[in-house]
Amino acid sequence: MLNSDRVPGGGSTLSGKVKGVGPGPEGLMGAEGVNFLAMTEASARSTTAHRSAPGVHAADLFCEVCGEETAHRIVDLDATRGRVVSGLARCRVCRTTHRFRSETAGTQQVFEISSEGPTSVRSTRTLPASDRIVVGELLPGREPPAVVHKIDLADGRSVRTAPARDVHTIWVTPDIGAVVKISLVEGRRTTAWKLTFPPETVLAVGGSIDVAGHPWRIVALRAQGDTWREPDDAFPARNVERVYARRTVMPPEGNNAWSRSRGSPASRANWLSRSRRSFSGPGDST
Numbered sequence: 001m002l003n004s005d006r007v008p009g010g011g012s013t014l015s016g017k018v019k020g021v022g023p024g025p026e027g028l029m030g031a032e033g034v035n036f037l038a039m040t041e042a043s044a045r046s047t048t049a050h051r052s053a054p055g056v057h058a059a060d061l062f063c064e065v066c067g068e069e070t071a072h073r074i075v076d077l078d079a080t081r082g083r084v085v086s087g088l089a090r091c092r093v094c095r096t097t098h099r100f101r102s103e104t105a106g107t108q109q110v111f112e113i114s115s116e117g118p119t120s121v122r123s124t125r126t127l128p129a130s131d132r133i134v135v136g137e138l139l140p141g142r143e144p145p146a147v148v149h150k151i152d153l154a155d156g157r158s159v160r161t162a163p164a165r166d167v168h169t170i171w172v173t174p175d176i177g178a179v180v181k182i183s184l185v186e187g188r189r190t191t192a193w194k195l196t197f198p199p200e201t202v203l204a205v206g207g208s209i210d211v212a213g214h215p216w217r218i219v220a221l222r223a224q225g226d227t228w229r230e231p232d233d234a235f236p237a238r239n240v241e242r243v244y245a246r247r248t249v250m251p252p253e254g255n256n257a258w259s260r261s262r263g264s265p266a267s268r269a270n271w272l273s274r275s276r277r278s279f280s281g282p283g284d285s286t
Helices: 036-048 268-272
Strands: 005-008 012-015 022-024 028-029 058-065 068-076 082-090 096-105 107-116 119-128 132-134 147-151 160-162 167-174 178-186 191-198 202-204 208-211 214-223 224-228 234-236 238-247
Touching: 005 119, 012 268, 058 082, 058 096, 132 147, 147 160, 178 208, 191 208, 208 238
Parallel strands: 107 167, 178 238
Antiparallel strands: 005 012, 022 028, 058 068, 068 082, 082 096, 107 119, 132 160, 147 167, 178 191, 202 234, 208 214, 214 224, 214 238
16 A cells, blocks of 8 residues: 655655565665656656756755754755745655755845944945844944944834834944943932943943942843842843942941941041040030
8 A cells, every 4th residue: 555645845755565666775666676766856857957946956954754954955946936945855864755945034125324423324235134123232244333223114114123124224323332321329419420331241230330440339220111120130231221330439337328428527626536435426525
């Protein structure tokens, strides 16, 4: 009994026992020594000569029998339809012949406007159509690296993210690093600052940053529309909206180190006094 097992793509493989037919080194052998698979391949080669892309003889394809991607011999190629490539292939591992279908990624040409200071330069760039472009992130595959600031679609709408196939124009600036706003907290006083971090810098709660030559500890990060305070909460610097930091050396006195500042003696006499009172607070004279 001869069985025909269906395979993906509409093809089939032959299995089972046939009277007068036994397995051969290259497929099923007939009683007269005819190799059916060889006949199929010979026929395929005669039709492939005018239909196949020149020079396409092998490819790595997924084989359901092997359960993984293996080397295949291309037996026949269908007429090309856009970016779709299909045909008949034989696995070099298990020798199964089956149909295959693959779609190439394709590309998309977009306009790129690169701004550096007062100067902007317009050019065109070819991107893989499946690449996703995101505002605030690096433009994929660009050298030197550049950060995306605006994305326009073909209909004129501006979006924060889109696949390259839908993009018409991209505004970028050279990636000189991430400029992040810093809030330096000292008791009741908060000082605004800005720092530029090298590309790919990661900021984490509990980590340290250097501001004006002094170390500061990161106590919170503002990112993704939320404030993160747990130890080891971390984000790439380019995705951080604001850093909240406290000084790590010489904190003010008191139970709450950041609630008030250390006061100065009212007079030199009080400072030099040898009276038995605390120097860390007002105290009472004795």
